[in-house]
Amino acid sequence: MQLIRLAAASLNQTPMDWRGNFDRMAAVIDAARRQGVGLLCLPELCVTAYGCEDMHFSPAVRSRALDLVQQLLPLTDGIAVAVGLPIAVGPALFNGQAMLVDGRLAGIVCKQHLANEGIHYEARWFERWPAGAVDSIEVDGRRVPVGDLLFDIGGVRVGIEICRDAWIAERTGIALARRGADVLLNPNASHFAFGKCDIRRRFVVEGSRTLGVATVHCNALGNESGRSIYDGDTMIAALGRLVASGPRFSLADSQLSSAVVDVAQLRQNRTRWMEAGRVGKQDAGLVAAPLEWPTVPDTEGASAPLGSASSATDAPWESGPHRKEEEFARAVTLGLFDYLRKSRANGFVVSLSGGVDSAAVATLCWLMVRLGVAELGQAGFAKRLPSVCGAQEAGDPRGLVRRLLTCVYQSTRQSGAATQNAARGVAEAIGAEFHLWSVDAMVDAFVGVVGEATGREIDWQTDDVALQNIQARARGPGVWLLANLKNALLLTTSNRSEASVGYATMDGDTCGGLAPVAGIDKHFLRHWLRWMETAGPAGVGPLPALAAINAQRPTAELRPAAAGQTDEADLMPYDVLDAIERSAIRDKRSPAEVLATLGPEFPQHERSELRGWVERFFKLWSANQWKRERYAPALHVDQGNVDPKTWCRFPILNGGFRAELEELEGG
Incomplete structure (x- = not known):
């Protein structure tokens, strides 16, 4: 057996709260060390907080973030910690995850696939890092590798997929596994929406099974910057089994989950990746980072991936x-x-x-x-x-x-x-x-x-x-x-x-x-x-x-x-209104297409009645964008929203769907 203890932590950070953000990172690193953790993953952009918006453009913010990472280095004696920060490489800015190992900045992985839909606008601030590319930057007088990196930490190979890097079909973890990764870290700032945690769990568990690795997932926690809510889920899986998970929606500053995995078992079950022929060849992105892993007692081997015990628990309501x-x-x-x-x-x-x-x-x-x-x-x-x-x-x-x-x-x-x-x-x-x-x-x-x-x-x-x-x-x-x-x-x-x-x-x-x-x-x-x-x-x-x-x-x-007076007499039945809104705004259907979807869903209503409600909705929607622009910040909880600051942008001045509604009336 080669037992190591992995950990994932959620953090409730605030944009540019430098002292508070540092203290919360320091506290969770200390808690992990006291648990005997050898490798800890912290969330995406946790140094600055994810929601800095256009302050990501500020050179002072980037510089301060890198300074905080350097201040964390003395706290990583005997442990490896991955922390997220914005990082400039030449004139471009990237979403990075720095690997701190035993008091040394080993390197910084840069995100390859940016979230740029719905609530996310990452391409406004960051560039995509090209797969396979490696560069370096100067930090405190030494060159630090940056890019598509794989770390050899005390003989254990560790790769990093930053949030969306794990959500696409050709996830970056596939290439990292072929390069010999034993552990994949997946730091996230993935906003809450109903049922979305199940999708993340599938990525974590199935990724560990198909890639033959241990996966460590952590998410941001809380309401960082006003609108987005992060559920703060933490999960660790190995060879298709969830071996640790933490609570969601905590009001605490952080949550820490850890589990023991057996690296030898991981490698025994990853022969197909070895057969890809990449392992053993020269890898320009392989970074050696010496670490003496904390000793894990043999009695804890029962929680290793092929053991029968599991430390993963869910609240009953889940x-x-x-x-x-x-x-x-x-x-x-x-x-x-x-x-x-x-x-x-x-x-x-x-x-x-x-x-x-x-x-x-x-x-x-x-x-x-x-x-x-x-x-x-x-x-x-x-x-x-x-x-x-x-x-x-x-x-x-x-x-x-x-x-x-x-x-x-x-x-x-x-x-x-x-x-x-x-x-x-x-x-x-x-x-x-x-x-x-x-x-x-x-x-x-x-x-x-x-x-x-x-x-x-x-x-x-x-x-x-x-x-x-x-x-x-x-x-x-x-x-x-x-x-x-x-x-x-x-x-x-x-x-x-x-x-x-x-x-x-x-x-x-x-x-x-x-x-x-x-x-x-x-x-x-x-x-x-x-x-x-x-x-x-x-x-x-x-x-x-x-x-x-x-x-x-x-x-x-x-x-x-x-x-x-009643609301529904003024408007229409609320269940019909909400069905029209989902079809028209979330799914971007035309008035005629919306009407076609309503008949089977609401057979109790006449077609002429449904047509009138569709017409009323599109006219009211088109006339009231100025109101939506002036609403107070809305908490985002659904994978459909009408808040123009987070989900649905629409022109204040518009054609009012006149041609489309004339065709609808003609039908």
Whole structure:
């Protein structure tokens, strides 16, 4: 046997938080050494954090990143550590992973395949490194190899696939295995989306089997820079078996997973790669890095790849029937937690209308406290939010919620008792601070001033939309004032379905600095809130007070009660709206193609009715891009989004699909 201990670590980094990023890397390196780890992989671009955006262009940022790597070198005595950073080679910038071995910078591998779709724009900042190419740069007076490298670390060959390098058909690990790699490291900054972790796991496990290697996968963790959420998954596999994995959606600074593998067994099962004829030949990219591997007791050999034991564990909810609901709850609460502490705000304010969207946002804030206290303990959770939580609150979760969350119901004469009672009931159930006030006086004042100035009466017969909008806008100043007084973060409650068709009032219900549910459709959000009422996340349970929310039909309550206003009467059924949005925006289908997909999915509706809804969607979508451009940052949770900053760019001024809709009407 030749036993070595491998480790993968997730890290919750922040762009250009140099001291904090260094301290978190140093802490996890120390934790790995204490576990007897010989090789540790840290996430992609973890030195700077992945989400530096155009600051990657700054020479000062690159220089500072390389300085931090050099400061890490003394911490790597007796261990090998791979850390991600941007690296300049001549005039070009590359996404690199530096290998630090026993106090020495052995070399830097550069990413060969850039993520440049959806939420990622890597080609804006980085160049692709050509396969097989090797160069060098000067670091602290010595030449350091850079490029397509393979490391011989104390007799164990280690290759690196940086994130997307492992996602393509001809993954770079194939060439590395043919060059004799025993271990493949796969550092990632792979954003969360529903079910995406399963894809990563297949790459890790199947890659280890087909390539005959041990694979070490680590991902970024948390809400780094505002919109993207990283689940922080860590996995180690060997010869087709997952031998270690760590929890996802942790609110801690890092998570560390380790496992023992037997290099001799790996090589015995990799004869087909040896037969490729590459091993033993001169390899310009092979870098020798001496290391005396930490001794692994023979008793730990049971966790080696062909043993029967496995240290890989999943939370029970990971394989349960409500995994999507659990993922949504845990991803968004992690996003909220990081946004709160990294923005240094003193809590959240939610304009609680008594409807689904605002109730969901308030519930997610409550879940943030419940899940955080469950993981970190009450004192540990409070310590992570020092500007918010005093020591006297550390023993009282409801005290934490009340300190962190303020809700306000802003009524007008169109508001009903059902929504007011529902809002109050939810706020009381979760322990939030609750206020109630009317904005009628402000609405009347605005209507009176403008009516007098224009010399005409403003009434519902001629000015329906304007009168609805002024009510929503009149709610903005008061709730902004409340948030400012508390130095708190005002949360926007609009969802993705509303954003698609512009069913929101700018400077009204779109007020806020963060939009937690703007990345999810209304149909799912309603389903999730019913699940929260009756079941809830593992370890937390249900919130029965949501029954008063779920019993109502969604309504903006902006028209007089006699009008019987509902969202779906104004728009269309939400399940139809969301199906049109997926087909038109995610799948980029024309109006005629969208209509063709709807018939089989919604046989209960007449074709003429579906055609009218398709037409309405495309007209509203085309007219409301300016609103989507002005939305608060949205947390990305789905492999489809309408946020123009992360997923879906669309021209503000456009043809409105006029020709396509004329053809649709003709059909």
